[in-house]
Structure formats: structure tokens, C-alpha cells
Amino acid sequence: MAEPGVEVEGNREKYVDLVFEGGGVKGIALVGAFSVLQERGYEPQNMAGASAGAIVAALIAAGYGAGELKEIIAELDYDRFKDEALEDRFPMGKTLSILKDLGIYEGKAFEEWMRGLLETRGVRTFGDLVRREDVDLKYRYKLQVIASDVTERRLLVLPRDAPKLGIEDPDDIDVAQAVRMSMSIPIFFEPVRFTNRLTDEEHLIVDGGMLSNFPVWLFDAEEPQWPTIGMKLVQSPETPIGEELAEPVPRAGVKQVIGYLRSLVDTMMAAHDRLYVEQHDFDRRTIGIDTLGVGTTEFDLSPERALALYESGRTAAKEFLAKNFEAIAPR
Numbered sequence: 001m002a003e004p005g006v007e008v009e010g011n012r013e014k015y016v017d018l019v020f021e022g023g024g025v026k027g028i029a030l031v032g033a034f035s036v037l038q039e040r041g042y043e044p045q046n047m048a049g050a051s052a053g054a055i056v057a058a059l060i061a062a063g064y065g066a067g068e069l070k071e072i073i074a075e076l077d078y079d080r081f082k083d084e085a086l087e088d089r090f091p092m093g094k095t096l097s098i099l100k101d102l103g104i105y106e107g108k109a110f111e112e113w114m115r116g117l118l119e120t121r122g123v124r125t126f127g128d129l130v131r132r133e134d135v136d137l138k139y140r141y142k143l144q145v146i147a148s149d150v151t152e153r154r155l156l157v158l159p160r161d162a163p164k165l166g167i168e169d170p171d172d173i174d175v176a177q178a179v180r181m182s183m184s185i186p187i188f189f190e191p192v193r194f195t196n197r198l199t200d201e202e203h204l205i206v207d208g209g210m211l212s213n214f215p216v217w218l219f220d221a222e223e224p225q226w227p228t229i230g231m232k233l234v235q236s237p238e239t240p241i242g243e244e245l246a247e248p249v250p251r252a253g254v255k256q257v258i259g260y261l262r263s264l265v266d267t268m269m270a271a272h273d274r275l276y277v278e279q280h281d282f283d284r285r286t287i288g289i290d291t292l293g294v295g296t297t298e299f300d301l302s303p304e305r306a307l308a309l310y311e312s313g314r315t316a317a318k319e320f321l322a323k324n325f326e327a328i329a330p331r
Contacts, residue, residue: 015226017046017219018060020053022209023233024185024296027052028073028306029289032313033231035066040321045131045226046139048218050146050208053231054182055114058175061129061143062121072117073306078299081110103190107180110189115176126159126178127171137170138219146208146215147181150191151201155211156181157218165203166196182208188297216286230286231313235293284324289316 016037020030030053037044049057059069082105115124123129129142137160147156149164158178159170167173181192184206191204208215216230290312294305 011041011043012226014041014043015045016042017224017226017228018044018048018057019214019216019218019228019230020047020049020056021214021230021232022049022051022053022182022207023213023291024052025078025298025301025306026233026291026294026296026309027056028301028309029233029291029313029316030056030231031066031069031073032310032315033287033289033317034060034313035070035310036314036317036321037229038066042229045142046144046219047142048144048146048215049182050213050215051183051185053214054145054179054208058114058143058145058179059117062118062123062175064117064121070310073310074303076306078301080113081105081107082299103184103187105189107184107189107192110183111176111180114179118175123175125171126173126175127169129175130171141170143175144215144218145175145178145182146212146218147178148206148208148210149203150206150210151203155208156205157215158182165194166198181205185297186210227285232286232288233291234288235291287313287316287320289313 018034018037020027023029034056044060047057047061049055056069059072064072118124126141126143130140131142132140141159144160145158147158148154149156152164154164156164158181159173162168162170162173177192181194183189184191186206189206191206194203194205195201196203214230214232216228219228292305292308292312294301294309
């Protein structure tokens, strides 16, 4: 790995920017797709993602290779992220959590897990992920994370939107916390409560996918230096990008209420990016990955099912490169 801020001259013909869609545990498939790109020699320069996509993008930006990421997901017990507060242990506890904390699970276990992986590679703040010192904030960092500030009703692109949270220097933003913000699926996880030091106002920040689950627009430029490849999670290879259906809503009880609210969020997440994708012809440079029917919050996913998702990502990437070589060739 190069020192932060130093751009290593590699094979510029293989330079790409990567954008990863969010999708909860389905993000495992993103790792599979990335593994093929890495094997083919593509060198990611700028990376971005929302929710699960932010997790994958952050770990790649920190220096993790596809093989290491595969080992991490193969050994991961996803139930560890379902950290409950005291009230969750009582009858109607989950309902109390939603009313009291605006989410069922606390999200602290995830943030600690993420921080440990990043710190192993010497990454704590975005200052550790500076790609080049002499460019604007759009391209300064290896990583851009999408989050949703529901207090101010606006999208956040971190770290460059640091001033909107009262942070003067974007370098100072904690990467693990930014990813935790981005993956805070509404209702399922508590929002991140972040206090603006300048205004003393508390911001409630949730899943970036609420406002842009597939931020393919992020690295747009009139004359891009190299291509952008998007990785999008779809229900099947035949499903048109942007037209996936939300997961079924349970028929009764508290789960019905939670499922209904989640369905509303899913619908909004898919609709926000759909028009942009269709109008800008992103099908040609977007890898559509079959998610094999896995649910966004299927945290009891078996190791076998996780590896099947990984292989689905690999298959999709291979098919994409075979059909779309010209779309990602240097221009």
C-alpha cells in the first residue's frame, strides 16, 4: 500500500472508479464481483457506496484484497450485529426499542467490528484515506460514503460534507462511524445521533440508501479520466436495473408494522436512483448481480448461502466483462 496522499503510477489503462450499491447482507455478492475485477488487473482509484456498499468500499479503500474479504465473510456470524438493549429482552421489547430509540438494534457491535478491521490496516479517519492532496474534495479521498441526515432532510456525502455536521476538516471524520451511519437501516438499526459542535444541534443519521442507494452519479465528469463501474444488486439477471420489488410484508403482528415501514423505505430507495440510471445509460457499465432471493436483513444467513452470493457476484462480473469490455475501456 502506498502512503496516504501519494498516487502510485500503475497501469492507468486499468484504472477504474467503483460504486457499490447498498443491500444489507446481500453485499456479500459485491465482494465476489470485486474479486473478478481484481483478478483481471483493474485498479480502483475512487470508491463509493451506501449501506453494505459503503462497508465493502471502505474495506477495499483500507487495503483489503478480495481473498481477505472472502475469508472475513466466510467466518462472520451476522447475528453478532443484532445487539439488543435491555428493554428488548422483555415482552414487546422490540416495539419499545422502536419507540424509545427509533430502532431495534443498537449498531454498536457493527461499529466496533468495522473499526477493528480498519485499524488493523492503519485507518481511523478519512485523513488516512487521502489519495491525492492536490485535487478537490470530489477526488481527494479513496472513499466516499453516502448517508441520510433525516434531521436536515438531506443527503450527506462523507467526508466532503463534513461542514454540514459542524466538522471543519473532512480529514477528521471517523471512517467506522461514517460507515455505521450509512448502514443504519431504518427501524432495524438505531440512527446515529451526531451532535453538531457549532450549533449544538443533534442530527439523526440513517442508511444512505434512503436518498441514494446506488450513487453512480458521484464521480460524473464531462471528461472522466477513467471509467466508473457500478455494482448493483438485482433479484435475477433478467430483472431490469431499478425495477426490483421490495421484500414481502409479513401479514400480522409487530413484524407486519416493521415490514411495512421497511417496504416503504425499500420502495423509496429503488425509486430515487431509477430515473438517473435509465437516463444515463448505466446498464452498459453496471454489473447486475443476482441476489438469489436473500433478504436485506437476513442476518441468520448460513455460510453456504453467503458463499453462494459471493459466487453469484463473480459470475455477474465475468459476464459483464465479456459483454461490456468496450464500455469500460479507456476513452
